[in-house]
Amino acid sequence: MIAVDGISFTVKEGEMFGFLGPNGAGKTSTMKIIACVSPRTSGAVRVFGMDPDLYPAEIKKRLGVVPQETNLDPDFTCYGNLFTYSRYFDIPPEIAHKKAEELLEFVQLQEKRDVTVEKLSGGMKRRLILARALVNNPDLLILDEPTIGLDPQARHLIWERLKKLQSQGNTIVLTTHYLDEAARLCDRLVIMDNGKILVEGSPADLVKQYVGNEIVEVEKSEDVVSSLIRKNIPFEIIGDTVQIASDSSREVARFLLDHCSPQKVLTRPATLEDVFLKLTGRKLRE
Amino acid sequence: MPPIWSIPSITRRAWKVWYRNLVVFFRTWHVNFFPPLIEAFLYLFAIGMGIGTYVKEIDGIPYVNFIAPAILAISVMNSAFFECTYGSYVRMYYQKSFDAMIATPLSIEDVIAGELLWGATRSVLYVIIMLPVLAVFGVISFPLSLLAIPLAFLGGLMFAGIAMCFTAITPGIDTLNYPSFLLITPMALFSGTFFPLTLLPELLQYIALAFLPLTHLVAIMRMLTLPAMTGLVMLHLAWIILVTAILCTVSINLMRRRLIV
Numbered sequence: 395m396i397a398v399d400g401i402s403f404t405v406k407e408g409e410m411f412g413f414l415g416p417n418g419a420g421k422t423s424t425m426k427i428i429a430c431v432s433p434r435t436s437g438a439v440r441v442f443g444m445d446p447d448l449y450p451a452e453i454k455k456r457l458g459v460v461p462q463e464t465n466l467d468p469d470f471t472c473y474g475n476l477f478t479y480s481r482y483f484d485i486p487p488e489i490a491h492k493k494a495e496e497l498l499e500f501v502q503l504q505e506k507r508d509v510t511v512e513k514l515s516g517g518m519k520r521r522l523i524l525a526r527a528l529v530n531n532p533d534l535l536i537l538d539e540p541t542i543g544l545d546p547q548a549r550h551l552i553w554e555r556l557k558k559l560q561s562q563g564n565t566i567v568l569t570t571h572y573l574d575e576a577a578r579l580c581d582r583l584v585i586m587d588n589g590k591i592l593v594e595g596s597p598a599d600l601v602k603q604y605v606g607n608e609i610v611e612v613e614k615s616e617d618v619v620s621s622l623i624r625k626n627i628p629f630e631i632i633g634d635t636v637q638i639a640s641d642s643s644r645e646v647a648r649f650l651l652d653h654c655s656p657q658k659v660l661t662r663p664a665t666l667e668d669v670f671l672k673l674t675g676r677k678l679r680e
Numbered sequence: 681m682p683p684i685w686s687i688p689s690i691t692r693r694a695w696k697v698w699y700r701n702l703v704v705f706f707r708t709w710h711v712n713f714f715p716p717l718i719e720a721f722l723y724l725f726a727i728g729m730g731i732g733t734y735v736k737e738i739d740g741i742p743y744v745n746f747i748a749p750a751i752l753a754i755s756v757m758n759s760a761f762f763e764c765t766y767g768s769y770v771r772m773y774y775q776k777s778f779d780a781m782i783a784t785p786l787s788i789e790d791v792i793a794g795e796l797l798w799g800a801t802r803s804v805l806y807v808i809i810m811l812p813v814l815a816v817f818g819v820i821s822f823p824l825s826l827l828a829i830p831l832a833f834l835g836g837l838m839f840a841g842i843a844m845c846f847t848a849i850t851p852g853i854d855t856l857n858y859p860s861f862l863l864i865t866p867m868a869l870f871s872g873t874f875f876p877l878t879l880l881p882e883l884l885q886y887i888a889l890a891f892l893p894l895t896h897l898v899a900i901m902r903m904l905t906l907p908a909m910t911g912l913v914m915l916h917l918a919w920i921i922l923v924t925a926i927l928c929t930v931s932i933n934l935m936r937r938r939l940i941v
Contacts, residue, residue, distance in 0.1 A: 431782055432941060451691075451785040459783040465776035469704045478703075481696055482784035530784075 397423035399589035400437070405534075405567055410560050412576045412583030413569040414666075416674050420589040421569040422462060425538050428567065429459050442533065455483060458532030462539045462569075464519050466511040472498060472522055473507045476529055483530040490529070497525040501555065517548030524552065528559075535559065537568040541575060553579060573666040587674045597666050604672055605664040608643035610650070612636050617654040625649065639664060684933040685926075688789040697781065697794025698801065705802070716755055716806040720813040723751045727874060728819070738876060741906065748819040749901035750873035752807055752828055753835065757894055759806045760799040760836040761864055764843035765856045768795050773853070778939060792935045796840045796928055803836025804829060820905040827904050835897040838920055841927030842893065848934035871895040872902075896920050 398420040405411045413421040426432035428441055430450035439446055441453045467475050473494055480490030498504050501521035506514060511522065520540065527535060540556070541549040549572075556579060560566055570576050576583055577597040584594045593600060601607075612618055614636050622629050622638070627646065629638045640646050643661040650659055705712055728744035735743040771777040781791050807828050814820045846859045870880070871894035877885050888895045896916040903909045 429783060431779075450787065451693075454783065454785045457783070461776075461779065461783065463776055463779070465780040467700075467777060467780065468775055469707075478700055479780070479784065481699070482693070482781060482786050484693075484785070 396589055398427065398434075401584075401586070401589070401591045403584055403591065403594065405565060407565050408560070408563055409581040410556070410566045410568070410579050412580035413567070413586060414571075414573065414576055414583055414670060415569075415586035418588075419586040419674075421586055422538055423589075424586075425536055425567070425569060429457060429536055430454050455530065456533045458527035458530065458535040460520075460523050460527045460535070460537040460540050462542065464523060466519060466522060466526070468510065468512050471508045471510055472503055472514070475511060475522060476526055479526050480529045485530065493529055493531075497528055500528070501525045502551070517544050517551075520544060520548065520552065524555065533565065535564055535566045537566065539569055539571065541570070541572065549575070573670055577666045585670060585673055592673050593669075600669050601664050601666060605668045606639045607641045607664060608639075609662050609664050609668060610638040610640060610643045610646045611660040611662070612638075612647075612650055612654075612656050613658055615654065615656065618650060618656060621650070621653045639668070681937065682933065684930050684937075686933060687929060688793075688932045688936070689787075690789050690793045690932075691787070693786050694790040694793035694797060696786065697791050698797045701795070701798040702801065705805075712805075713809060716759070716809045717813065719755060720751060720810040723747065724813075724817055724819070728817075731874075742819075744817070744819045745906065746902075747874055748814050748817075749828075749905040750871075750898050751814070752810060752832070752905070753871075753894060753898040753901045754868050754873060755806045755810060756803040756832045756835045756897060757839045757864065757868070760803045760839040761843045761860075763802050764795060764799040764840040765847050765850075765859070766853065768799075768844065768847050769850065769853055769856060771795075772847070772939070782939075788936050788939055789932055792844065792932045793928075796837060796844060796931070799840030799843065800833045800836035803832045803839070807832040814905075821907055824907040824909070825905045828901060831897075831900060831904065834917075834920060834924065837928065838893055838897075838924040841924055841931050844931035845927060845934055848931060848938050867892050867894045872898050893920070893923060 401420070401424065403411075413424060415421050423432060427434050427439055427446065430441070430446040430453050433447060442456060444453050446453055467478060470478055476494035476497055477487075477490055480493065485493070495504075498507055501524055503518060503521060503525070506518060511519060514522065520542075524537075524540065527537075537556075541552050544552070553575070556566060556568075568579070580597060582594065582596050583600075584591045585600075586592065593604070595603070612635070614631060614634050618636055619629075619631075622636070627638060627640070629636050631637075638646050647659050647661050650656055724744065727747055732743035732747075737743055738746045778788070778791050782788050811820070811825065811828065815822065815825075842863075843859075846856060850856050870884075871877070871888060871892050873894070877888060877895065880888065896919050900913055900916045900920075903913055
């Protein structure tokens with residue numbers, strides 16, 4: 395099976411770069427190739443100018459990885475997790491100790507310092523994993539679904555921390571299913587599907603280029619559909635709703651109100667979600 | 681994909697994985713130190729004193745003295761084997777510890793080598809705990825029996841290698857029961873442990889010597905504790921070293937196949 399099929403991208407120093415795509419698009423595989431975990435079958439990859447096949451240890455020394463699955467060490471406390479992980483990076487104990495305390499504060503887990511990780515909530519575990527990814531002061535941070543399954547408070551805290559890390563000069567690569575997260579965080583992003591990159595650009599540019607500025611949503615009726623066809627306005631039917639992407643949404647809405655007297659008309663700014671669904675379709679994925 | 685007999689490149693970082701397991705072992709020492717202690721007492725009383733009352737001696741050796749080295753050898757086998765099957769499987773599959781480790785400069789080869797070294801170390805620790813008990817009962821002789829400690833490391837590494845091969849190919853944790861019941865339990869009974877190998881039919885004797893790793897470990901252990909050293913020790917040692925080298929290599933390559941996709 396081909397997981398990633400001839401993709402090409404470059405991440406600039408200091409930027410936050412996103413990978414979006416439905417399940418099975420190849421996002422995690424791409425992350426694993428960058429993180430020197432999965433070998434590629436062909437093509438060229440350079441991380442910090444080095445080939446992951448040849449210099450995995452040198453590259454991984456400078457990486458911080460937040461995996462999709464929680465893999466904290468259940469035999470240790472929060473502090474113990476950070477300290478033990480530092481040892482794998484050859485960090486001297488005094489420095490590891492100081493850094494662990496600092497990071498517990500950074501992710502607001504000082505009070506849970508001596509608690510075993512099994513007693514933490516889902517959000518706390520994700521925060522601890524973020525802290526763990528930072529023990530070696532990484533030049534590049536790789537996050538695979540960093541906020542999966544978190545409540546809004548925890549998501550906002552993680553976002554804020556990521557922004558802070560970026561402002562301190564970290565380069566960040568992340569995958570996500572949450573399009574608001576991508577739109578909010580990423581300087582640039584790609585949308586992947588079936589192992590290929592479909593588009594690349596900044597969130598705002600992609601929305602403008604592929605959908606337009608605004609969306610009009612109106613309840614579906616024969617009247618609406620026939621009026622739109624008569625007026626030659628392109629539209630899309632999604633369930634009970636008709637969607638019209640347009641840069642002049644007010645005129646479209648007025649036209650519909652005047653001609654079809656629909657129950658409800660809504661105009662809203664176009665989002666990354668509209669781009670995503672337009673490019674990857676609405677079919678459910680495995 | 682390198683072949684399963686290729687020599688893996690292992691760095692000194694493997695000791696970091698070993699050290700992680702050592703720290704956890706000593707932190708929960710109260711649950712880890714009693715099993716070998718109890719095990720030594722159980723064997724000595726049930727088999728040594730119980731059966732020993734009727735058997736008295738084998739080939740002129742008091743029966744308890746005859747089985748004392750077997751108790752040590754079986755403990756070496758069990759501690760390394762169960763550590764690197766169930767223990768390693770839990771860390772690999774349920775705790776995802778290996779995934780976390782290979783996101784650092786550690787390679788998968790380092791991680792598995794560290795697990796194997798730890799399995800062997802656990803055997804050493806168990807022998808260190810059991811030796812004083814056997815000494816108190818006066819069933820082993822010193823100072824030669826002290827060599828059981830380095831021997832435990834070598835024997836432990838062999839059984840860790842066997843275990844890790846099964847861990848690498850097992851579909852789930854339940855199927856690890858097969859090697860324990862079909863290999864480890866019979867081996868504990870038929871490797872010259874509680875009765876001499878010479879009581880078996882000749883063909884079975886050869887099979888035991890050729891294929892049952894415990895046979896060689898028990899033989900050397902017995903030479904040390906009776907003591908009854910002969911030149912045959914070199915043959916047994918050579919067998920163990922060769923098999924250990926092969927199994928550890930194969931197990932690391934099999935684990936890489938399982939984990940690196």
